[in-house]
Amino acid sequence: MSDRPNVYAGVPLDRAAHRRKNEDWLKEAWRAPSTRLLPVWRSRSFVTGPADAVRAVLVPVDPGLDAVPIFLGLLTEGEQAGAAIFAIDLPGEESPESLPPLAGLGRFEDLRAVGPLMPEGEAAFCAYARGMAWWNARHRFCGVCGAPAASAEAGHVRVCTDPACATHHFPRTDPAVIMLVHDGADRMVLGRQKQFPPGVHSVLAGFVEPGESLEEAVAREVLEEVGLTVTDVRYRSAQPWPFPSSLMLGFTARATSFDIATDQDELESARWFDRAYLRDHTPSDDFRLARRDSIAHRLIREWIAEG
The missing domain is CATH 3.90.79.10 (Nucleoside Triphosphate Pyrophosphohydrolase)
Structure with missing residues (x-):
């Protein structure tokens, strides 16, 4: 047991932090056929499968999913190793499962309920995506001056839009x-x-x-x-x-x-x-x-x- 990662740890990703500032690379990654999205809705994760064998659902990029992407990293395992993974948050949707890009693929569940039933790497994906979506959703305004804060560095920084302030805010743990x-x-x-x-x-x-x-x-x-x-x-x-x-x-x-x-x-x-x-x-x-x-x-x- 001492060598096993705790649940929600051990995410099988290269976080590729150096890519977050490279707008050209991010745009290219967003257009790549291999890129996959991990949807989040009101802090719930997009999953499929029976109650005792839940799996995370990674979906292709689709213009019908209108959300600011959060770059999570590059897959390091499986047939899709090297593919870019982005999280997207869909809080304003009332029935996100019915959106055409998601319809029939899965359902949104509380990670606290399904995380123990998922493969460890997939539970870690969902935890990472949930945490980043939660932070972005709750830091839409600058904590210094109150002006709107814009997403930057692929969702890993929020920058105050007031030039006189321009404070950079980073995810909190x-x-x-x-x-x-x-x-x-x-x-x-x-x-x-x-x-x-x-x-x-x-x-x-x-x-x-x-x-x-x-x-x-x-x-x-x-x-x-x-x-x-x-x-x-x-x-x-x-x-x-x-x-x-x-x-x-x-x-x-x-x-x-x-x-x-x-x-x-x-x-x-x-x-x-x-x-x-x-x-x-x-x-x-x-x-x-x-x-x-x-x-x-x-x-x-x-x-x-x-x-």
Whole structure:
């Protein structure tokens, strides 16, 4: 498991960032027969297939799809390796599946629902496209002066249109730490937020604050949420989490105090769980672990396997 990318990571693309400023190359790529589009609609991904075998749909460029393209990169795998991939956002359409270029090809689904059911590379495509579409849609105006901001560099920059300002804005990723707290032996902490589905328990998490290291964020969040002090903070892996714009940075940490004091503003409950119980439990409405496409699930499973 340690060598496998987290779900939504490992996108099989050469991002080809040097191409983003080359308008001639971008125009040529847009006209190439091999170029494919990854449509997004109201943060939903365009997919096909049965519920247990969902696939992303890449469609040919078509003038009937009127949207500002976002260059994602060049495919690095499969028969279409080398083909350019663009994302397009269609938020104003009421029934995008009925547009002639898309009709009969698929449907728009919430990536959080279908991502775990998709091949890893395709889920990563959709996450990348969703994140870029979300950022562009929410940064249509300059955050400095309020003037309209125009898309530039193939959707990876937005530039204030007021010449007196001309501020360049770049896609935002919010770093968040997510940490499995253990006692150095066979117990770990799991908590529940009020908005979790029934029975779901997960590890602790929180956003990194300005002027704070990742290790400091882990220690602060654990202390704030469950009143425990920790040491031996160790990085495990990371996961893009475009819901809407986070990067989840996974850690383990060893507790140096053990009496949990739950912050009720953050968590509904939190307690210690034995490794044997987590290994042998049967998921139910009363108790189940974090969703399997999350880094939280991976952290828990790795810790169980190490015991």
